[in-house]
Amino acid sequence: MTVIVLDIEGTTSSTESVHVGLYAYARPRLGPYLDAHRDDPEVRAVLAELGAATTAQAVKVLHGWMDGDVKATPLKTLQGRIWAEGFAAGELTAHFFPDVPPALRAWHAAGHRLAVFSSGSVTSQRPWFANTAYGDLSVLVGHWFDTVNAGPKREPASYARIAQTLGDPADLLFLSDVPAELDAAAAAGWSTTGVRRPGEPNEGTPFGAHPVITTFEELTI
Known part of the structure; x- marks a missing residue:
């Protein structure tokens, strides 16, 4: 076996289905997701790792990683959670x-x-x-x-x-x-x-x- x-x-x-489809879905939702889940321990850990004091600062870093296809754990964590919600809602x-x-x-x-x-x-x-x-x-x-x-x-x-x-x-x-x-x-x-x-x-x-x-x-x- x-x-x-x-x-x-x-x-x-x-690759396009991920880098175009999924990335395009997650990109505008990163900021709203962070704002809506700031009390979530995993989201707090992501923000701490980013060293970002504001949502705007965090999103700037995350978007930079997306543009450079950086395999950064904080980005992967947030993308995964946003995509999971999109799949559950039937949007993906x-x-x-x-x-x-x-x-x-x-x-x-x-x-x-x-x-x-x-x-x-x-x-x-x-x-x-x-x-x-x-x-x-x-x-x-x-x-x-x-x-x-x-x-x-x-x-x-x-x-x-x-x-x-x-x-x-x-x-x-x-x-x-x-x-x-x-x-x-x-x-x-x-x-x-x-x-x-x-x-x-x-x-x-x-x-x-x-x-x-x-x-x-x-x-x-």
Whole structure:
């Protein structure tokens, strides 16, 4: 039995759907969300980490991070909470490449375990998989990892940490469109497969020694 660990952006879903769709949804809502949840301990911790005395100061930093695609934990936390509310309200629907849902269901039915490791917070991962045009895919996923509970995606130690939960690294397979992430997983003893999606940012990036697929239908387990 293989444990298949999935990246999201560029792997299961288009990068544009996150960077354009979700970012555009969250951007104007950051300030109002901070004002409405200032008594929330997690929001207070975010503001303290930002070192911002006012909402305007906090939003300026957060928008700067969004513009630079900075994987900062305070930003990921707030975005995840805002997106979760958007999904719950029916204002957002997650994008998945059409080959992904049937593959996930087939792998799950065959007894393979599924997990997610994304730079997006776990708070945003769950509703992303739960609210799709293909139904609720979150029921197929057993474990969720992000840069907070696992660590940076380009460091082998993060994959070693995940293996402590999922089991023997030799049984773990990581699917990603980012070669540096695959390198880190391989250094931790995992199997890896690069995902080269047409039209995605890493379509022309060399994957080195990693096997490469263009759709999940091509994966042999």
